[in-house]
Amino acid sequence: MPTPKPIIQVEGLAKEFRRPKRIEGPFGGIRTLFTRQYVSKLAVDGIDFTVDEGELIGYLGPNGAGKSTTIKILTGILQPTQGSVEVAGVVPWKERERNARNIGVVFGQRTQLWWDLPLRDSLELIGKLYGVERDRHRANIERFTELLGLAAFIDTPVRQLSLGQRMRGDLAAAMLPEPRILYLDEPTIGLDVVAKERIRAFIATLNKDEGTTVILTTHDLDDVEKLCRRIVLIDGGKVLYDGSVEKLKARYAPRRRLVVQLAEGARWRGVAMPGVEEAPPEEDAEPGTVALLFDPETAASAEVIAAVLADHQVTDLSIVEPELEGVVHRIYAAREAVA
Secondary structure (H helix, E strand, C coil): CCCCCCCEEEEEEEEEEEEECCCCCCCHHHHHHCCCCEEEEEEEEEEEEEECCCCEEEEECCCCCCHHHHHHHHCCCCCCCEEEEEECCECCCCCHHHHHCCEEEEECCCCCCCCCCEHHHHHHHHHHHCCCCHHHHHHHHHHHHHHHCCCCCCCCEHHHCCHHHHHHHHHHHHHCCCCCEEEEECCCCCCCHHHHHHHHHHHHHHHHHHCCEEEEECCCHHHHHHHCCEEEEEECCEEEEEECHHHHHHHHCCCEEEEEEECCCCCCCCCCCCCEEEECCCCCCCCCEEEEEECCCCCCHHHHHHHHHHHCCEEEEEEECCCHHHHHHHHHHHHHHHC
16 A cells, blocks of 8 residues: 655745845945845755644744744745645645645734634634535534633624633634645643643644644654654754654753652662762752663663662652753754854
């Protein structure tokens, strides 16, 4: 049986932006208008990746890494300087209308809803714009109202909605035409914990039950850890890493932390095992707390715990996995140091 073709294919993608070089001095602004000197910047520099239908991936990078530029090319807003892109068999910037029917887009800082209309009216208009059949449209509105909790504010003008309510409305609007692909650019920015969890649950449900392909760009790495099975990490317009969250942690933060709480009056005697070393406890740790760093490839978790329990009286112990945020921060800090 032939392997299904990826729903998104990106090869050698590059995008260069040019702007007139600023001329200083008298009448500099006017002289800049007529200059033939330009300053160029590569926002995306030879990116390659594919996305299979039904995947949910995190597309991550610091500000200026090229994330938004890539998304704008995938949505057909921008045309690349070089490289090839296919989204569901369509070249986005050549067939923008066909591409638009395959995708839904939510930008955290922008809205596609009508500001002075109730949310319900905005959703009705969007359904008509996309030619969604009436019964299907009504069924989708009912389903999204339940999943996203829209009932309490669906008849409220959009301008009176909180940020979290508006984001839920935007998600419903993006999914009304039942697109095959959903692009999410900072969908939980500025939201409280309850709103974030509701939106995360909705995204996970779409991906699992509907098979919607989702590309998520965010600075909130909790979103990524809770939703994504795969991440693409970029910086300087280039791909640094493409794979699972687990493999990223294993590559860049292989050591685990064992936190031991000794019984009152117990004395720490140490653990003599290859690949295990003592680390300073956290600043707010309770008295009698000891922290050990170990590599699971060298010393298995169960063996380290057994060695601790053999010689010490312990009231509690826990293994702390590295957090994605710390791993990503370490990668970018190392790159900045080299640069």
